[in-house]
Amino acid sequence: MTEANRPLPMKTDKISELTTNRLSVYLRCLNELSASGVETVSSQSMAEQFNLNSAQIRKDLAYFGEFGVRGVGYYVDDLRQNLLKILGLTQRHNVAIVGMGNLGLALANYHGFNRQSFEIVALFDDDPAKIGTHARSRQEILSIDALQVVIREKEIDIVIIAVPAAVAERVFEKVVEAGVRAVLNFAPVHLHAKPGTKVKTVDLTISLESLSYFLAKPKSDSVNVDYSDFLHVEGERNGTP
Amino acid sequence: MTEANRPLPMKTDKISELTTNRLSVYLRCLNELSASGVETVSSQSMAEQFNLNSAQIRKDLAYFGEFGVRGVGYYVDDLRQNLLKILGLTQRHNVAIVGMGNLGLALANYHGFNRQSFEIVALFDDDPAKIGTHARSRQEILSIDALQVVIREKEIDIVIIAVPAAVAERVFEKVVEAGVRAVLNFAPVHLHAKPGTKVKTVDLTISLESLSYFLAKPKSDSVNVDYSDFLHVEGERNGTP
DNA sequence: AATACTTTGTACTGATTGTAACAATCTATT
């Protein structure tokens, strides 16, 4: 079974986020392979090229179906299409950014996102001096008062919160109230997400302090963070403590 | 034993990064408590206030010493000082940012870092049009050719890489060659760190794709990511696969 | 001073995660 259009599978329920984060890594690897003209790849070959574990690749993929061909490996483009589908990247996501400080502005102009899947369709701030201006010749910055209306009008399904910690929770509540279920949070606070909503927090402070700890600890010997450091929302054991 | 100036402990070796990341969270909680004038706090009280597990707090702290007083709890300021010391935040870190694109510029002006512990002392880029200009009235942007000299002169011990994926590895090698052992990487690539060097990668693509997966999966029921989503470099089981 | 009460530090248990090993199954070759 090697066609890309298989009905997507079964119990995608109990699948760990560590697994799905690795799918993103695999997808990136496959993109490279595809660009290089490679047509098939074995889990072992992929593992060697990208510092991964072949068994883990196979197991991660096996949660979602049988994408490989025994004796051959995986068809690069086929698997790539499957991963796109699994990760929900075959459909366009409309993204809004709230908070046009330095970080928000940078994200608004960031070219690293997968442009085919994520489109930034609205920018918000509460500073009257900023509202109405354009973020580097792109989107107009809207008043945060229009947040909920615009979210519904433009069918925004992902919101990036880049506001100061003090107001993050309030913004979050408004966003959720408007029907958004997925939030990428850069404020260094805990946002209390209710069931059915997902918050992914990127905490730069913790990242830096982690490096500080590494430098400070007595025996700073031999820490080789491999591809594993792509998996940066691990923890998440269970939802309600 | 409640004084802040205890000799820092023992086998800080086998301590998981999940644990040390949580220390950053605890430190943040203690900052809040201290600012509110709270003098002592029990692990249970802290757990309730910040959605944590009290036993985990105690266990995490116990790796590094006995900071609490039975029957009382922890002295907020004392524990705070201890955590600062454990995390290496009592000494100033000189930070450089390489890559003055949108993200690099934003980070250069970001006010979210702990200003007391981290000072951004140098900015680099390879674009002649940018070199010599000043990033929003602050640091002058230096040529990347001066990277290694400046790292040594200014005693830079942490480097933030915010360059395109294609050149990240090359920058990383130069940085390491100059003696830097701690790198915060925003490029969506795997940097091959040798023992004794630590790389922490923040991958925005994976974060977004994780949200996309959540929205796409059939039964998007009830995912309550609690404080655990602060622990965003989990994985990292062992170094050499 | 002795007892009751509180909270820590830790041993134990259960769950999760990652790695190794192997049987099943495909392709290629004789």
Add this chain to the structure above:
DNA sequence: AATAGATTGTTACAATCAGTACAAAGTATT
């Protein structure tokens, strides 16, 4: 067609991690 070779999908195992339970050790009270 049958055999050899390769690679997947899966099972079994080992290591790590989080949560519970409890003894140890302090404070407050009588």
